[in-house]
Amino acid sequence: MFDKQEFVSKLVVKNESKVVLLVMDGVGDIPLNGKTPLQAAKKPNLDALAKESDLGQTIPVLPGITPGSGPGHLSLFGYDPIKHQIGRGILEALGSGVEVGERDVVARANFATWNGEVVLDRRAGRPSTEESAEVVRLLSEKIKKIEDVEINFYPGKEHRFVVKFTGEGLGDNVTDADPQKEGKPMVWAEGLDEPSKKTAKIVNELIRKIAEVLKDQPKMNFALMRGFSKYPKLPNFCEVYKMRAGAIATYPMYRGIAKLVGMEVLDTGQTVEEEIQTLKQRWNDYDFFYIHVKKTDSYGEDGKFEEKVKVIEEVDKVIPEIISLKPDVLIVTGDHSTPVPLKAHSWHPVPLLIWSKYARKGASNAFDEFECAKGTLGTVHASDVMTLALAYAGRLEKFGA
Amino acid sequence: MFDKQEFVSKLVVKNESKVVLLVMDGVGDIPLNGKTPLQAAKKPNLDALAKESDLGQTIPVLPGITPGSGPGHLSLFGYDPIKHQIGRGILEALGSGVEVGERDVVARANFATWNGEVVLDRRAGRPSTEESAEVVRLLSEKIKKIEDVEINFYPGKEHRFVVKFTGEGLGDNVTDADPQKEGKPMVWAEGLDEPSKKTAKIVNELIRKIAEVLKDQPKMNFALMRGFSKYPKLPNFCEVYKMRAGAIATYPMYRGIAKLVGMEVLDTGQTVEEEIQTLKQRWNDYDFFYIHVKKTDSYGEDGKFEEKVKVIEEVDKVIPEIISLKPDVLIVTGDHSTPVPLKAHSWHPVPLLIWSKYARKGASNAFDEFECAKGTLGTVHASDVMTLALAYAGRLEKFGA
Numbered sequence: 001m002f003d004k005q006e007f008v009s010k011l012v013v014k015n016e017s018k019v020v021l022l023v024m025d026g027v028g029d030i031p032l033n034g035k036t037p038l039q040a041a042k043k044p045n046l047d048a049l050a051k052e053s054d055l056g057q058t059i060p061v062l063p064g065i066t067p068g069s070g071p072g073h074l075s076l077f078g079y080d081p082i083k084h085q086i087g088r089g090i091l092e093a094l095g096s097g098v099e100v101g102e103r104d105v106v107a108r109a110n111f112a113t114w115n116g117e118v119v120l121d122r123r124a125g126r127p128s129t130e131e132s133a134e135v136v137r138l139l140s141e142k143i144k145k146i147e148d149v150e151i152n153f154y155p156g157k158e159h160r161f162v163v164k165f166t167g168e169g170l171g172d173n174v175t176d177a178d179p180q181k182e183g184k185p186m187v188w189a190e191g192l193d194e195p196s197k198k199t200a201k202i203v204n205e206l207i208r209k210i211a212e213v214l215k216d217q218p219k220m221n222f223a224l225m226r227g228f229s230k231y232p233k234l235p236n237f238c239e240v241y242k243m244r245a246g247a248i249a250t251y252p253m254y255r256g257i258a259k260l261v262g263m264e265v266l267d268t269g270q271t272v273e274e275e276i277q278t279l280k281q282r283w284n285d286y287d288f289f290y291i292h293v294k295k296t297d298s299y300g301e302d303g304k305f306e307e308k309v310k311v312i313e314e315v316d317k318v319i320p321e322i323i324s325l326k327p328d329v330l331i332v333t334g335d336h337s338t339p340v341p342l343k344a345h346s347w348h349p350v351p352l353l354i355w356s357k358y359a360r361k362g363a364s365n366a367f368d369e370f371e372c373a374k375g376t377l378g379t380v381h382a383s384d385v386m387t388l389a390l391a392y393a394g395r396l397e398k399f400g401a
Numbered sequence: 402m403f404d405k406q407e408f409v410s411k412l413v414v415k416n417e418s419k420v421v422l423l424v425m426d427g428v429g430d431i432p433l434n435g436k437t438p439l440q441a442a443k444k445p446n447l448d449a450l451a452k453e454s455d456l457g458q459t460i461p462v463l464p465g466i467t468p469g470s471g472p473g474h475l476s477l478f479g480y481d482p483i484k485h486q487i488g489r490g491i492l493e494a495l496g497s498g499v500e501v502g503e504r505d506v507v508a509r510a511n512f513a514t515w516n517g518e519v520v521l522d523r524r525a526g527r528p529s530t531e532e533s534a535e536v537v538r539l540l541s542e543k544i545k546k547i548e549d550v551e552i553n554f555y556p557g558k559e560h561r562f563v564v565k566f567t568g569e570g571l572g573d574n575v576t577d578a579d580p581q582k583e584g585k586p587m588v589w590a591e592g593l594d595e596p597s598k599k600t601a602k603i604v605n606e607l608i609r610k611i612a613e614v615l616k617d618q619p620k621m622n623f624a625l626m627r628g629f630s631k632y633p634k635l636p637n638f639c640e641v642y643k644m645r646a647g648a649i650a651t652y653p654m655y656r657g658i659a660k661l662v663g664m665e666v667l668d669t670g671q672t673v674e675e676e677i678q679t680l681k682q683r684w685n686d687y688d689f690f691y692i693h694v695k696k697t698d699s700y701g702e703d704g705k706f707e708e709k710v711k712v713i714e715e716v717d718k719v720i721p722e723i724i725s726l727k728p729d730v731l732i733v734t735g736d737h738s739t740p741v742p743l744k745a746h747s748w749h750p751v752p753l754l755i756w757s758k759y760a761r762k763g764a765s766n767a768f769d770e771f772e773c774a775k776g777t778l779g780t781v782h783a784s785d786v787m788t789l790a791l792a793y794a795g796r797l798e799k800f801g802a
Contacts, residue, residue, distance in 0.1 A: 002402070004463065007483065011466070358740070360431045360749055363771050376770065378750060378780025380464045387465030391748040398746055399462055400469035400482070401492040 005078050008387050008396070009240045017328035017393040019243070019288045020279070021385075023076065024315060025069075025254075026297030026338025028057075028350045028369055029308070037296075037308040037340065038351065038368040043316035046332065046353075049323075050367040054359040056377025057349035057369070058385060060336050066347045072335030073257045077237060077290075078386030086260070087172065087229020093162050094256025096154050100231050105165045105172050105199055108227045111135065111220040112159075114211070119179050119186055123159040124220040135220050136161050142213045149202045163225060165202060171195030176226035177203055189225065199228065236262035241390060246282055248275045249292035258290055272311075276318045283325050288389075300338030301345075308340060329392045330355040331385065332367065349379060356392040406479050409788050409797070410641045418729035418794040420644070420689045421680070422786075424477065425716060426470075426655075427698030427739025429751045429770055433706055438697075438741065439752065439769040441706075442713040446720035447733065447754075451768040455760045457778025458750035458770070459786060461737050467748045473736030474658045478638060478691075479787030487661070488573065488630020494563050495657025499555050501632045506566045506573050506600055509628045512536065512621040513560075515612070520580050520587055524560040525621040536621050537562050543614045550603045564626060566603060572596030577627035578604055590626065600629065637663035642791060647683055649676045650693035659691055673712075677719045684726050689790075701739030702746075709741060730793045731756040732786065733768065750780060757793040 029036040060067040060075045061082065070091050071081035089106040100106055111124040111132060127135075133155035140153045149167035156162060173196040177189035188204045191197030207223055214221045238245050239262070247258030247265045255265045264286070268278040275291055282289075293315055299308040322330060332355075337348040351372040364371040373379075380388070390396045430437040461468040461476045462483065471492050472482035494507040501507055512525040512533060528536075534556035541554045550568035557563060574597040578590040589605045592598030608624055615622045639646050640663070648659030648666045656666045665687070669679040676692055683690075694716055700709035723731060733756075738749040752773035765772040774780075778789070791797045 002483065008463070008466070358431060358743065358747070358749075360437075360770055360774075362432050362435060363774065374775050376750070376774040377464070378458060378460075378774065380780075384464035387463060388748070389465075391465035391467065396465065396467065396748070398467045398469050400472040400486060401489050 004080065004383060005235060005240060008078070008390070011397045011399060012240075012242045012390060013395055013397055014242050015394055017287070017395060018325070019329045019389050019393050020291065020322060020327045020331065021076070021289065021389065022291045022293070022315070022322070022330065022332045024293045024296045024312070024332070024334050026300045026336055026345065027312070027334035028337025028339070028348050029300065030339040030341060030348065032305055032340055036369050037305060037312055039370075040305070041309045041312040041316065043312060043367065045316045045319035046367040047365060049319060049330070049332070049355050050353060050364050050371065052359060052361045053353045053355040054361070054377045055364050055367070055372045055375025056352045057372045057375070057379050058333060058352050058382040059349055059379060060382045064347045066345050067336045068345065069253055069335065070257065072382070073254065074261070075382035076333070076335055076385055077261050078240065078383055079234065079261070080383060084232065084234055086232050088227035089162070089229040090232065091253065092156070092227065093154070093164065094260070095253035096156055096162050097252035098154050098162055098164060100164070101166070102231055103166050103168065103170070105170045105228055105230050107163045107203070107225040109161045109163050110159050110224045111161070112222045112224050113219045114186065114222040117185055119182055119184060119222070119224070121219065122178070122182055122224060126158055127220055129155070129157050132156075132159055132161065132220070135214065135217065139210060139213060143206065143209055146202050146205050146209070151206060163206070165199065169195050170199045170230070172199065172228045172230040174200050174203065174228040177207055178224040178226050189228075203228070232260065234261055238262050241288070241386065242395070243287040244285070245288040245290065246286035247290045247292070248278050249290070250275065251292070251294045254292040254294070263290060272314050272318055276321050279322065280325065296334070297338045300340055301343055303340050303343040305340045328356060329389055331389055333385065349373070350382065352377060352380070352385065354388060354392055358392050405481065405784060406636060406641060409479070409791070412798045412800060413641070413643045413791060414796055414798055415643050416795055418688070418796060419684075419726070420730045420790050420794050421692065421723060421728045421732065422477070422690065422790065423692045423694070423716070423723070423731065423733045425694045425697045425713065425733070425735050427701045427737055427746065428713070428735035429738025429740070429749050430701065430709070431740040431742060431749060433741055437770050438706060438709040438713055442710045442717065444713060444717035444768065446717045447768040448766060450720060450731070450733070450756050451754060451765050451772065453760060453762045454754045454756040455762070455778045456765050456768070456773045456776025457753045458773045458776070458780050459734065459753050459783040460750055460780060461783045465748045467746050468737045469746065470654055470736065471658065473783070474655065475662070476783035477734070477736055477786055478662050479641065479784055480635065480662070481784060485633065485635055487633050489628030490563075490630040491633065492654065493557070493628065494555070494565065495661070496654035497555050497557055497563050498653035499563055499565060501565070502567070503632055504567050504569065504571070506571045506629055506631050508564045508604070508626040510562045510564050511560050511625045512562070513623045513625050514620045515587065515623040518586055520583055520585060520623070520625070522620065523579070523583055523625060527559055528621055530556070530558050533557075533560055533562065533621070536615065536618065540611060540614060544607065544610055547603050547606050547610070552607060564607070566600065570596050571600045571631070573600065573629045573631040575601050575604065575629040578608055579625040579627045590629075604629070633661065635662055639663050642689070642787065643796070644688040645686065646689040646691065647687035648691045648693070649679050650691070651676065652693070652695045655693040655695070664691060673715050673719055677722050680723065681726065697735070698739045701741055702744055704741050704744040706741045729757060730790055732790055734786065750774070751783065753778060753781070753786065755789060755793055759793050
């Protein structure tokens with residue numbers, strides 16, 4: 001099958017240019033009372049940038065497909081998000097800030113209630129995050145190893161936690177240890193190949209041990225595990241695009257995805273302003289910077305229009321600081337849309353702005369969903385954004401004579 | 402793998418319609434002092450045409466990918482430019498007006514300087530085109546055949562020339578006879594399969610003979626050869642699209658590419674006006690005409706804005722003459738963009754205009770990059786242009802019941 005990333009990689013050359021990819025998570029929206037947050041925001045700097053830029057919009061996966069954060073970001077980084085699927089266990093682990101290595105298998109786990117045979121409640125009555133963390137601490141004390149496999153537990157939200165299995169020869173082709181429905185007998189993990197049979201055996205033994213340790217708990221007396229996954233093997237971003245890439249992100253999930261593709265994850269603070277300070281401090285160390293702004297998505301998911309507008313305005317304020325560093329290419333986009341009226345990720349195309357001296361500039365006076373839909377770049381796949389970034393940076397050779 | 406051309410071909414039907422594809426090479430641009438050449442040009446006829454046409458823009462290969470003339474044209478002719486890659490030797494030969502047949506292997510060659518072991522200068526001190534042609538004439542006199550393989554030499558620009566090997570059973574899976582760097586020992590050709598081993602043997606013997614013939618030359622005393630290629634096997638344009646196709650082009654490269662896909666290449670003059678005279682004279686002989694205008698690209702590559710504008714104005718003047726022939730479909734586009742500020746081919750989308758009585762007309766008053774970006778055709782792949790041409794010409798059946 002044709003692999004676009006492989007094709008593009010062969011044309012990549014190095015030069016001295018600097019590229020900044022600024023991702024406002026979930027920035028795309030649909031109008032509420034006639035305006036989207038991008039239209040409602042006072043953003044003189046982004047609008048001035050739009051005058052000097054090529055605009056367009058991206059499709060993260062396929063028209064109509066709503067991406068999770070994993071596919072949304074992989075696609076923006078140039079990876080085919082359908083070919084490269086990241087296990088949920090890994091994403092949950094990355095989101096919890098768990099370090100995952102090559103000898104690890106991770107799983108999403110739930111506390112559950114069972115009566116020794118039937119699973120009565122798959123969420124153990126939805127304990128608070130604090131109650132649940134307390135029980136995770138207990139498990140961490142009592143269970144450290146099964147056979148030669150090291151076990152680590154990490155607390156999550158409410159009934160959720162993450163389990164990491166570390167050892168030699170563990171496979172991740174393992175079915176979920178979860179009956180999926182309540183009132184059903186437990187369904188145990190099953191390995192679908194030899195290395196995965198080893199994992200499944202450890203998983204089932206671990207669940208029995210957990211049941212033993214927690215036998216006196218009123219509700220959290222059992223655990224279900226699913227989404228077993230190893231660290232995925234992805235082409236290395238820095239090798240594919242021949243750039244030193246630094247990632248500036250405040251949330252563990254995005255730091256994790258950047259690390260997964262091979263970027264260096266930089267220490268930074270919790271605000272957009274702190275992220276830009278990091279950009280300035282590390283400007284000379286990298287050719288490519290990925291900067292992630294989380295809160296546009298968070299407020300989209302919470303249905304908070306005004307707050308989403310404010311995050312966009314906050315990003316607008318730092319644009320001159322980025323420009324003052326004299327990047328050769330500045331891309332402003334999102335990984336997907338998160339419309340306020342939907343309170344969720346969506347399938348709507350995502351606004352895209354590419355600022356460069358080679359832009360077909362002058363078509364637009366504003367950066368928003370509607371101007372982008374009419375833009376000179378047209379509608380492209382999100383995995384084309386990296387190709388465009390390289391092109392505008394002069395880092396791609398001509399294809400064919 | 403899904404082959405779009407094969408799919409489309411199955412739907413093609415014949416009728417009496419006439420289609421003209423007018424290609425202004427490298428016409429797409431980016432603004433200089435606020436305007437692109439298309440915007441700056443006085444082009445009343447093209448703008449009037451735009452009012453009666455569907456506009457759009459094309460991506461020749463992939464977003465961000467800058468195509469050479471080969472891929473740019475193949476794509477416009479409906480061929481997948483990634484699947485059908487044409488060897489550099491063939492393109493160089495076509496560009497030099499060399500006829501290539503099925504028994505031929507062609508190579509790009511350089512005069513070089515060597516000391517009997519090490520290549521001192523890969524370009525032999527960059528001789529003038531005249532000096533170099535003189536030496537090519539000498540080689541043509543002295544070397545006509547090696548074993549059963551006929552050898553022909555063709556002069557090129559400066560140190561460059563083309564070698565054609567004609568014989569039975571010659572392969573083109575041959576590595577370059579070129580050390581790539583100066584001060585290195587010669588690297589000889591190597592055949593990677595049986596027929597190519599035969600070619601490699603002849604190539605290496607030829608280079609030794611050249612060294613012997615040129616041993617008294619001060620600088621041009623050696624030759625390097627690379628890009629060995631046979632005539633590529635491409636689906637025949639006239640068969641795929643069930644049209645008699647005539648090509649009107651002034652430059653050898655484009656006449657060559659048209660011939661490569663199976664069009665008939667018509668005798669014509671050197672100016673746009675002469676090309677249109679040819680169109681008129683041969684109007685009844687073909688269903689499809691490809692007309693190539695070179696100078697928009699040449700002036701783009703030279704960074705000459707005003708001159709590029711004048712070529713567009715020159716094309717504008719002949720539009721009424723084309724329309725007076727009553728074509729059913731007139732397409733005006735480019736094979737890629739060649740922005741004046743870049744002085745090179747680029748990745749920017751290419752303006753596309755389709756004039757036909759079936760156009761969704763009325764959206765625009767001008768033919769330029771910005772109007773095309775907002776056009777009713779959207780952003781399409783250049784290899785879709787032929788499908789659209791057939792559709793507007795009523796030459797495609799419905800797909801499915």
